[in-house]
Amino acid sequence: MVYSDIVATQLSTAVNALQHAGELVAVFAFAASGALLAVRRDFDIFGIVVLAVSTALGGGVIRDLIIGRTPPLAFTDLSYLWTSLLAAVIIFFRHPPRRLTRGPLEVADAVGLGLFCVTGTVAAYSHGLAAPSAALLGLVTAIGGGVIRDLLGGQTPSVLRPDQIYAVPALVGAAITAALLHYGYYRGWTGGLAALGAIALRLLALRFNWHAPQARRHPTAP
DSSP, X not given: OOHHHHHHHHHHHHHXXXXXXXXXXXXXXXXXXXXHHHHHTTOOHHHHHHHHHHHHXXXXXXXXXXXXXXXXXXXHOTHHHHHHHHHHHHHHHSOOOGGGOHHHHHHHHHHHHHHHHHHHHHHHHHTTOOHHHHHHHHHHXXXXXXXXXXXXXXXXXXXXXXXXXXXXXXXXXXXXXXXXHHTTOOOHHHHHHHHXXXXXXHHHHHHTTOOOOOOOOOOOOO
């Protein structure tokens, strides 16, 4: 094996390790957001665990089924399950008062959204999808867990709410990641910057109440 091949192999190993680490952080963040919503809804320990695990693993399972990775990674690498269970246990014993859970929930959700839009895109691209398709699947990975969380928690999914921007930050992060992959510029740190950009955009949208345009309402007849 020539020196350039050794360097390429080492680089690929480093990127895979960062990919795995990023997914575990995203799993923990999304699990925490699910557990915090369960606390807000006064669920018991079982409900907290169900919401945490479903939120953390749902988007990744959808991604893996679409790209043909069966069984999904969440069922073959139990580190994802243990990470989500750890987050659920921590939130069960150490959580803010119910009335103050909204802020931590939104931050945890933003972190999971930003990380998953990157790792989902990378996973899809590495399985042979073209850059545009990989970006779309990165978006699905990012928003899938949040949709499952909100539906199980009995509220309108954030991606459908007119008063906030949810999918746009994930789409921006996924599109940047797909472009980096397509043109050969993806590295661990560039992927991290794409994730940070998506997280920042989501948090800014929450802070300044940004929302997408809505259809014009016609005045009702008297």
